[in-house]
Amino acid sequence: MSNLPQPHCLAPAFGGGAAPPPLSSAAGGGQPVRDRKIASAEQLVLDLCEPDLRENALGELSKKREIFQDLAPLLWNAYGTIAALLQEIVSIYPFLSPPTLSPGASNRVCNALALLQCVASHPDTRILFLNAHIPLYLYPFLNTTSKTKPFEYLRLTSLGVIGALVKVDDTEVISFLLQTEIIPLCLRTMEMGSELSKTVATFIVQKILLDDVGLRYICATAERFYAVGQVLGSMVTSLAEQPSTRLLKHIIRCYLRLSEHPRACGSLNNCLPNMLKDGSFNNYIDDPTTRHWLQQLLHNVGGVNRVANLPGGLDHIIGS
Structure with missing residues (x-):
């Protein structure tokens, strides 16, 4: 004080x-x-x-x-x-x-x-x-x-x-x-909060990831990456039942930023939710920016060099 x-x-x-x-x-x-x-x-x-x-x-x-x-x-x-x-x-x-x-x-x-x-x-x-x-x-x-x-x-x-x-x-x-x-506290809200609280908490995580210090921090250990990835994945599943374009936009941006980290991108190749790959949300994404982010995410993950999955990456804790 x-x-x-x-x-x-x-x-x-x-x-x-x-x-x-x-x-x-x-x-x-x-x-x-x-x-x-x-x-x-x-x-x-x-x-x-x-x-x-x-x-x-x-x-x-x-x-x-x-x-x-x-x-x-x-x-x-x-x-x-x-x-x-x-x-x-x-x-x-x-x-x-x-x-x-x-x-x-x-x-x-x-x-x-x-x-x-x-x-x-x-x-x-x-x-x-x-x-x-x-x-x-x-x-x-x-x-x-x-x-x-x-x-x-x-x-x-x-x-x-x-x-x-x-x-x-x-x-x-x-x-x-x-x-x-702050990350565990945001993840808690992203799991159990209202749609608006989830949106603000995800925005905070997104802003942290967009900073190089934040991206390095979250990808520094498999445990941190897994904690964030697991919550993001659960939210994607929940959005299938209760769609929210605003929340989906922030989730996709978080995934896209993670895909810009070599080790994280290798793991996303195996653990990115299928619903983001199979067009399940196409009818809900009317924002050109969000659509571009998703396309870039799928490009990053689909074209990842498998060398990124060698021991020492993050895949061993995510699983295939």
């Missing part, structure tokens, strides 16, 4: 000397509506540190976060704000196991997570957010298995925070997530 933001007061009452001038003062007199929005955002951020006002502030800021410009730096630099959001998160840990989280408590924490997603996605605060190791506070939520709506909503919103981090290509972000074992 040593990397949390240093106190930057928004009001003298929060100590540390005189407060900086309100952001609204820089807007000029010709933008009264914008001034009021900024003033409203500043007040709501201050309210986060007041226990009696926090729930309302969480809800209002979460709903209006898209219209509050530079809300992320405001949240990060305001004294006590990030600590207040983390307090909301850890307060529900006791309700994760056994799963007794109420819808109201889930909604309140998800509002806090939405604000953290705002911080995670902003270029000025993303690395600060990462260096403070704040994503680790979300991992217990991704480790839950209850399929009730409060828990599903909690997982989905937590995945949204991680998704915001990986959306911008950054090897530093990927390295952090790999070091903190």
